Amino acid sequence: xxxxxxxxxxxxxxxxxxxxxxxxxxxxxxxxxxxxxxxxxxxxxxxxxxxxxxxxxxxxxxxxxxxxxxxxxxxxxxxxxxxxxxxxxxxxxxxxxxxxxxxxxxxxxxxxxxxxxxxxxxxxxxxxxxxxxxxxxxxxxxxxxxxxxxxxxxxxxxxxxxxxxxxxxxxxxxxxxxxxxxxxxxxxxxxxxxxxxxxxxxxxxxxxxxxxxxxxxxxxxxxxxxxxxxxxxxxxxxxxxxxxxxxxxxxxxxxxxxxxxxxxxxxxxxxxxxxxxxxxxxxxxxxxxxxxxxxx
Numbered sequence: 661x662x663x664x665x666x667x668x669x670x671x672x673x674x675x676x677x678x679x680x681x682x683x684x685x686x687x688x689x690x691x692x693x694x695x696x697x698x699x700x701x702x703x704x705x706x707x708x709x710x711x712x713x714x715x716x717x718x719x720x721x722x723x724x725x726x727x728x729x730x731x732x733x734x735x736x737x738x739x740x741x742x743x744x745x746x747x748x749x750x751x752x753x754x755x756x757x758x759x760x761x762x763x764x765x766x767x768x769x770x771x772x773x774x775x776x777x778x779x780x781x782x783x784x785x786x787x788x789x790x791x792x793x794x795x796x797x798x799x800x801x802x803x804x805x806x807x808x809x810x811x812x813x814x815x816x817x818x819x820x821x822x823x824x825x826x827x828x829x830x831x832x833x834x835x836x837x838x839x840x841x842x843x844x845x846x847x848x849x850x851x852x853x854x855x856x857x858x859x860x861x862x863x864x865x866x867x868x869x870x871x872x873x874x875x876x877x878x879x880x881x882x883x884x885x886x887x888x889x890x891x892x893x894x895x896x897x898x899x900x901x902x903x904x905x906x907x908x909x910x911x912x913x914x915x916x917x918x919x920x921x922x923x924x925x926x927x928x929x930x931x932x933x934x935x936x937x938x939x940x941x942x943x944x945x946x947x948x949x950x951x952x953x954x955x956x
Contacts, residue, residue: 733745733746733751737751737753737764738751738753738763738764739753739755739759739761739763739764739765739766740766741755741756741759741766741768741791742754742755742756742759742761742763742764742766743755743756757792758791758792758793759791759792768790768791768792769791769792770788770792770794771786771788771792771793771794772786772787772788772794777794777796778796779794779796779797779809779810780796780809780811780812780813782812783798783799783802783809783812783813783814784796784797784798784799784802784809784810784812784813785797785799795809796808796809796810797809798813799813800836801815801816801832801834801835801836802814802815802816803816815832815833815834815836816832816836817832818832818833818836818837818838819831819832819838820838823838823840824838824840824841824850824851825840825842825848825850825851825852825853827842827843827846827853827855828840828841828842828843828846828848828850828851828853829841829843830850842854856889856890856891856893857881857889857890857893857895857897858878858881858882858886858889858890861874861877861878861881861899862878864899865878870901873901873903874899874901876902876903876904876905876906877899877900877901877902879905880900880902880905880906880911880914880915881915883911883912883915884910884911884912884913884914884915884916885912885915885916885919888915888916888919889915894921894922894923895919895920895921895922895937896919896920896921896922896923896924897918897919897920898918898919898920898942899918900918913938914938915938916936916937916938916939917936917937917938917939917940918936918938919936919937919938920934920935920936920937920942921937926944929942929944930944931944932944
C-alpha cells in the first residue's frame with residue numbers, strides 16, 4: 661500500500677514482514693496521514709470476519725490471518741476527559757460521566773449549579789470539590805445541625821448573660837451579633853428597658869447607686885398611687901429619698917404632688933414653673949426643686 665508500513669508479526673517462532681492491506685495511523689510515517697481500512701468484502705483472507713475499520717496481516721494464501729481493530733482516534737481529536745470511538749474514518753468524542761461538553765472540550769460537572777447542590781438554601785453554601793462533587797458548608801456565623809451541614813445549619817448564639825437588660829430577650833442576628841429587645845410592655849433599646857414607674861422604682865432599689873435606699877419611698881408610692889403609676893401616664897416623677905416612713909400625711913396627695921404629666925428631662929425643667937398632678941406648683945432652679953401649695 662502506497663505510503664504504508666507493514667507491521668512485523670510473529671509466525672512459527674520467527675519474525676516475518678508480511679503484506680498488509682491497511683495500516684494504523686500510529687504505523688504511518690510520523691502519524692501525518694491515515695491509511696484506508698482493508699476490509700472491503702466482508703471477510704479478510706483466511707475466512708476470518710473483518711473488524712470494521714480494521715486491517716489484516718498475512719499473505720493472501722494464508723490459512724491463519726490475524727484481524728486487528730484499527731482506530732483513528734488521537735489526542736488532537738478529543739478532550740483528555742472524553743472517550744473516543746471511530747467508525748472507519750469517522751471519530752466520535754463523548755465526555756466521560758463526570759464531565760460535560762461536546763467531547764472536544766469537556767469541563768467538570770458542578771453540582772452547585774443546580775438547586776445549590778442539594779444543600780439547604782437558607783443556611784448553607786455549596787462548595788465545588790471536584791468533577792461532579794460538592795460539599796455543603798455553613799454560612800458565616802452558623803454551625804451544623806446534627807453534625808453535618810448537609811442537614812442545615814443554625815446560628816451560633818452570641819447572647820451572653822449580660823448581653824441585654826435583665827428584662828429583655830436576646831437573639832442572634834444573621835450577622836452573628838446579639839440583638840436585644842425589650843418586652844412589649846417596656847420601652848428602650850434592649851440594653852436598657854424601662855417599664856412603668858413602679859417597676860423602675862423597684863429596679864432602682866435593687867441595683868445602682870440607690871440600692872436599698874428606696875424602701876420607704878416605694879412604700880409611700882404603693883400606698884398613695886400604685887394603680888396610677890402602674891397603668892396611667894406618662895408621668896415624670898420626683899423620687900424623695902426617705903430614710904424613715906412619713907407619718908401623719910395623706911399618702912395619695914403626697915404621691916400626686918411628686919408627679920408631672922408628660923415625659924421631661926431634668927434639664928428641660930430648669931428655670932420653669934410646672935403644675936404638679938396633685939395641684940401644687942413646682943419651680944426648678946439649678947439643682948434645687950421648690951414646691952408650693954403641696955401636701956398638708
